Amino acid sequence: MRVDVLVLGAGPAGMSAALEARAQGLSVLLLDENAAPGGQVYRGARADARGPGADQARAGAKLAAALAGSGAERRFGATLWAIEPGPVAFFSEEGGARRVAAGQIILAPGTTERALPLPGWTLPGVMGVGAAQILMKSAGLLPSGAVWLAGQGPLLWLYAAQALAKGGRIAGIVDMSGPRTAALWHLPAALAAPGYLARGMAWMGAVRRQVPVHRSRDLRAEGDGQLERVVIDGTPHPADTLLLHDGVVPNTQVTRAIQGCAHRFRAGAWEPVVDEWGHTSTAGILVAGDGGGVFGAAAAALSGRIAALAVAHALGCFGVEQRDALAGPLLLRRGRQRAPRRFLDALFPPLPPPADPVMLCRCEEVSAGRVREAVALGCLGTNQLKAFTRAGMGACQGRVCGPLLHSAVAAARGVDGAMVEPLRTRFPTKPLTLGELAALA
Amino acid sequence: MFQRTEPADCSIEWDGAVLPARTGEPLAAALLAAGVVRLRGTVLSGAPRGAFCMMGACFDCVVQVEGAVVQACMVAVTPGMKAAP
Amino acid sequence: MTHTAIIIGGGLHGLSTALHLARLSGWRVTVLERRHVGRHSSGINAGGVRRLGRDMAEVGLSMVAAEIWASLPALVGDDGGFRPSGQMKLAESDADMAALERRHDAMRAAGWTHEELIDATEARRLLPAMAPHIRGAMVVRDDGAANPMRTVMAFRRAVLAAGAEIIEGVSVHGIAPGLLVETDHGPMRADRVANCAGAWATGLAAGLGEHIPTTAKASMMMVTERLPPFCQPTVGSQSRALSFKQTEEGTVVIGGGHQGSNDLATETANVDFANLAHAARIAADIFPVVRNARIVRSWTGIEARTPDQIPVLGESRVLPGLFHSFGYSGHGFQLSPAAGAAMAELMARGATNLPIGAFSPARFAA
CATH class of the missing domain: 3.50.50.60 (FAD/NAD(P)-binding domain)
Structure with a gap:
């Protein structure tokens, strides 16, 4: 073909x-x-x-x-x-x-979605905010019962606003975002894209009027076999669903x-x-x-x-001139659409890696502590980490854990993320069966 | 928990139990709407897992459908579909 | 008096050479590695610890290596994941069986008894999951497999513990008369230099005017998701290219020398799926149970292959004090503990009793 x-x-x-x-x-x-x-x-x-x-x-x-x-x-x-x-x-x-x-x-x-690892996040009943939005879009499912949202970023607030507007119920939101000062440097550029930020602020306001918002980074998910409660700053609250988000x-x-x-x-x-x-x-x-x-x-x-x-x-x-003439207006429009991004990036830098007992690699069940041990033994990057711990080598092929392992290694080494090469992926980037591959021979 | 806004139009089997579902929705959505949260135990430790990413990335919702190993979030419900952990 | 040695290449052969040399008294050893240790084939090969089917010229050194593998913790403090789970080469036809019988006779004639010819019944006892067409097999029961990266890491720790230095991120451009090693961080000098640069070693020799013909190869491998245990030994086929191993984790690693593409200049190698499909077909023919297993990764590592497919191990013809160890042609993993010992003896004393005579670089002299 x-x-x-x-x-x-x-x-x-x-x-x-x-x-x-x-x-x-x-x-x-x-x-x-x-x-x-x-x-x-x-x-x-x-x-x-x-x-x-x-x-x-x-x-x-x-x-x-x-x-x-x-x-x-x-x-x-x-x-x-x-x-x-x-x-x-x-x-x-x-x-x-x-x-x-x-x-x-x-x-x-x-x-x-960038995963947000915290104690108990592998329990059934803990999902991504983006995952819940997919349930809403693909199957018309709305949150009901004791549903909690936690983390940071625009999608969290958009989903909450969408779910509430359609009649869904949310028990509470745990806002884990940090201080906002650094983002202000980028505000002027952000304002060049009218509508974009204003809509976001409107969602957030509507949600805050209807749902209690806790500001904390001390959050645990607990339950026997599946999620039963969230513990915020040491105080338990009943929960059957916890939706996490730390940007995309x-x-x-x-x-x-x-x-x-x-x-x-x-x-x-x-x-x-x-x-x-x-x-x-x-x-x-x-x-x-x-x-x-x-x-x-x-x-x-x-x-x-x-x-x-x-x-x-x-x-x-066609030639270069026609390409440039056709693309020129699109490039200008795209520039305006991109303007708010630095503001949002600065507003929601990724949350720091979690404490030692928390799982980072869900497939191979490797905790943050084991990653730190490997770094202490001389492991410099995420690709060597595979040899030390098998982290990143499971069925998800590093899709969920890749960014988490990367930031944990960088933090443990005390270097900027740019200094730690990303987890190398390998084809097939989605599993296929041996039988399917054999048929190509 | 999650509630439906559009009615079920068929049924599926999960581990032998008959559950309401909607044709074409992701299998994982049908299971969640029916209150099925735990889908499997991990091979390594047996730790319980359920649907997590809903977009084919995490492989935590891997189940058996008609003998094939699939991601429940990426498989569309067909009437009478038989699925198991 | 202290002597100095520079080992070019932080693969398993370089690390093993460094380890054995650093444990001799009076040697200060430095390993130079362009990326990180075990970056190419050392860290990502199939992990076969195999005497089975060796070229006659390699059998002696391979027997020595097998002894070391059996007590690897004594050398490096870890077993590298080595398990003596056996190596088998299957006969898929009567012609295959006849070929195995000839090999068996030749080995006995040469005085080697470790390869054992077994019939289909015994083969099925060892491999209950194999397809019905298998006629018999050659087996070395205490061969096995190890975890390549774990082995590399164990050697790395042992090298450091022995007082040698490993410098990662330093490229060697050439070796000049006077045993001057030219790096991108400036020149370095030593009393002895080892060229363990794998697929890039031929280029370093050529820079001195020493012609050692190797070609780069990039054998492909793939691994499945975890499966329930069904296969203990590492399995090959007499007439088709296959290496098949279920790891302790349950994943199945499949290779056999099917070649991807490679580019020495950019240090990259690409999998060729139309070619790798042949390995999938052979594996599924022999083990029908894996037909529905999902492949989660494939990869290839760059290695040097000599025309006669046995390694180059010995002193340079043109630069005394320079010693080569490369060109293992896709089966150097098992040999590495013994090859490093031979290299250390050559470098420190100028001679070794280990059986390496067939590997002399002089065999390529015009």
Whole structure:
């Protein structure tokens, strides 16, 4: 199989990239692991959406409808698991492995939630705030009973506002964010994106009027076999669900597995080094959207179009002048959308690593204390940590624990995160069966 | 806990028990809506685990569906689906 | 009087050489490693501790190494995860069985008795999960497997405990007459230098005008999720390229020498999945139970292969005081404890009784 452009991920960036590439006359294969388009932000997006976040849902529904009529080949339930030089991609669908050669590849893998490890966080009943938002978008599930939210970041407040507006109930919020002073340096730039921050402040205000908010970083989850209570500053409160959030990080699972693809550490997370078009340091591989640095859905959609124009130029659709003329307005609009990000990054730096007994690697059950012991024995980075502890070597392939192990090693060594290389990932970046692989022989 | 805003339209089996579900929703969502929070014990220590990330990243919601090992958050419910820890 | 030695390369062969040398009195040893110890094939190989099927020229040193592996804690304070769980080479056809019988006869004729030919019944007793077509096998029951990175880390600790220095993050560009080692942190000099630079060792020798032909190889491996225990020994096939091992954790490591691509200049190697698929097919043919097991990682490490596929171990033809140890061609892990001992004796005393005669760099003299 051969296409001009392979796009991975049907969120704002991926859908926009596929649409723009089709508009320039390129053949497009769009892969997404989920059953329907949308990614996380536009998941289950409907044109008649109302309430907090409705503007995004309407934008998502419009994009998905346009994509359906664009002539792009869309494969849902299709999981990309390897990229080789060429570029050539491998993916699986319906239990079968497939190989596709592409002129160029645009990766739009979005973000994952940064996990927030605290005592008891592996108990059933403890989930991510983003996970609960997915339950709301994909199945219409709302929080009820003794549901607590804890952590920091815009998504926590957005979810609370959305859930309350739809009739959900939240028992309390534990705000773990730090002092705000550092963020003020970036406020002027943030104000250049009108609407963005004002909406966020409005959500937060609405939530605070309806839900008790505790300010603390002393939080434990407890229960026998599943969550039964949260303990805040030593005081227990009944709880059946605890939703944690510490921001989102670029999903670099695929780019980190590409040998020689450069990454940089910014705002407490690793992201691929990309130019303004989305080119990575690997020829033929571009990254669009939050997977290349978190700037939100609107900026991601623009990045998708910009990357598609770069690809169209590279594949000979038009020259530099036409590329620049088409992309110029998009680049300007994206710049305005990106403006508030430094403010938010400064507002919510990642929470510090937890105490020794707390699990960091859920799959291999490796605690923060064991990571610190390894560092004391001379372990310098997350990749050597695998040899010391097996941390990061389980089924999740470091998706959840990677950022946690990285910050724990950096903190234990007393160095900046940029000095500790990120957990190396390996293809297949999503598990596939031996039988599926054998069928390619 | 989580409550439904849209009615169930089918049923599934979890470990032999019949539970209400909605066609097309993630299996993990159907289980959570039915109050099934604990999905498995870990291979290493037997520690209890349930759905955590809901986006295919964490592999904590791994269950068996019709003999195949799957992530419950990434599998869409079909009427009569049989799942087990 | 104190002598100095520089070991180029912090792989297992470099560390083993450093360890044995540092334990001799009067040697100050420095290991120079470009990245971190065990970065390439040393840390990520399949971990086979195997005498089974060795080239006749390697059997002697391999027997010595097996003795060391059996008591590795005495050398490095840890067993490196070594378990004498056996190594088996399966006959998948009558032709395979005949080939194993010829090998068996040749080994007996040479006086070696550790390789044992077994029939299908005994093979099935050892490997209940194997497919029905297996006719028999060659087995070395007290061969086994170890954890490569754990072994590297144990050697690293032992080297440091022996008083040697390991400097990570230093690149060696060349070796000049006078045993001057040129690094990106400036020149260093020593009384003896060991070239244990793996796939990059040939380039260092060439810089001195010494021609030792090796090519880089990048054998691919993959590992599955944890499975219930079903296979104790490390398993290969007589006629197809396979290395198959279930670890203590339950994961299954599958390799066998299927090659990915590599680039020495950028120190990168890429998995070639269309090629790795052959290893998956062979594994699933021999162990149907793994067909539905999920692969969670694949990788490859860069290593040097000589034309005759046995290592280069001995003093340089052009620069006295420089000793080579590389070109293990994908099966140097088991040899490393003994090869390091041989290197230390050569470097300190100019001679060794260990059986390394076939490995002399002189065999490539034009």
